[in-house]
Amino acid sequence: MNCWRNYTRFRTLYQILDDLGATIDIHRQSTPHDELVDRLQQHDGPRTVVILDEVDQLEDPSVIYDLHSLPQFAIICIANKEEELFSRVDDRLVSRLRSSEHVRMDKYHDEQLYDILRARAKWGLNEDVITDDQLYRIADAAAGDARLAIGILRTAASKADRENQERITNDILLDAAEDARAQIKQKSIDSLTPHQRVVYNIVRDHEPLGPSEIHDRYTEKVDDPRTKRTVRTYLSKMVQYNLVDAEGTSRDREYSLVGSEAASPMQ
Incomplete structure (x- = not known):
C-alpha cells in the first residue's frame, strides 16, 4: 500500500478492501469510513499482511489503529523516521508501535551500491559496456541512494543505446546523472498530495521562508488548511x-528549494 498515493483514511481502507475484492457495493462518495472498517472486520479469509509504505504520509494515522485492532490483519509500517510518525499518533497507538518489532535500514555504502549495480550490469548489459570504475563513480555520486544509482545506470544504458554506442562513455554518464536526478525529483513532486503541492509551490515562489510564514501563505491559498504541525511534517x-533544503535551527529555520548544485557530483 503506497500511503503517498492513498494518503487519506478512506483511500487507505478502500484500497485494502479493493485488493481483497470486497468493494463491489462501496461508493467512493457516500460510504462512511466506519462502514469500511466494519467490512474489513468481516473479512474471513486467510490472515492478511498489510504493508503500509510511506506510512508517515497518512493524513489521518488513526487508520493504523483501525488495522492494528483487527486480528485478521498483520501490519508492517515503513517510514523514513519513526519518531515523526510517533509524534502524530495518540499514546495508545505509540505504545503498540513501540512494543512491535523494529527493523532499521541504514543507507547503502558505496561498496553495497557497487554490488547492486554490478549485478544489474552483468545481467542487463553486454560485457564491457560499462567499467567497474564507472560503476564506482555512480555509487559515489548516488551518496547512499540506491534508487538514484540504479536510475543513473538505466538512463546511461538507454542513452548509449539510442546513440548506437557500444560502450557508456563518461560524457553519457555525466548526462545520465543529471537526467536521473531530474526524473526522480519530478516523480517526487508529482507524488505530493494537493496540500503538500501548495506548500512546495510557496517555497518555490517565495524562498527562503520560515515555517510560520509558509503556513500563513498556505492558509490563504486553501479552503481547509492543515495545522502548523502538519505543514512542518x-x-x-x-x-x-x-x-x-532546511537551514538554521528550529527557532530560525528557513526553507528553500534544493538546487542542482546541491547534488553529489559525478567525478
Whole structure:
C-alpha cells in the first residue's frame, strides 16, 4: 500500500478492501469510513499482511489503529523516521508501535551500491559496456541512494543505446546523472498530495521562508488548511526527498528549494 498515493483514511481502507475484492457495493462518495472498517472486520479469509509504505504520509494515522485492532490483519509500517510518525499518533497507538518489532535500514555504502549495480550490469548489459570504475563513480555520486544509482545506470544504458554506442562513455554518464536526478525529483513532486503541492509551490515562489510564514501563505491559498504541525511534517518530508533544503535551527529555520548544485557530483 503506497500511503503517498492513498494518503487519506478512506483511500487507505478502500484500497485494502479493493485488493481483497470486497468493494463491489462501496461508493467512493457516500460510504462512511466506519462502514469500511466494519467490512474489513468481516473479512474471513486467510490472515492478511498489510504493508503500509510511506506510512508517515497518512493524513489521518488513526487508520493504523483501525488495522492494528483487527486480528485478521498483520501490519508492517515503513517510514523514513519513526519518531515523526510517533509524534502524530495518540499514546495508545505509540505504545503498540513501540512494543512491535523494529527493523532499521541504514543507507547503502558505496561498496553495497557497487554490488547492486554490478549485478544489474552483468545481467542487463553486454560485457564491457560499462567499467567497474564507472560503476564506482555512480555509487559515489548516488551518496547512499540506491534508487538514484540504479536510475543513473538505466538512463546511461538507454542513452548509449539510442546513440548506437557500444560502450557508456563518461560524457553519457555525466548526462545520465543529471537526467536521473531530474526524473526522480519530478516523480517526487508529482507524488505530493494537493496540500503538500501548495506548500512546495510557496517555497518555490517565495524562498527562503520560515515555517510560520509558509503556513500563513498556505492558509490563504486553501479552503481547509492543515495545522502548523502538519505543514512542518510536509516540509520535513520534502527535505527527506531532497525537494527542499532546511537551514538554521528550529527557532530560525528557513526553507528553500534544493538546487542542482546541491547534488553529489559525478567525478
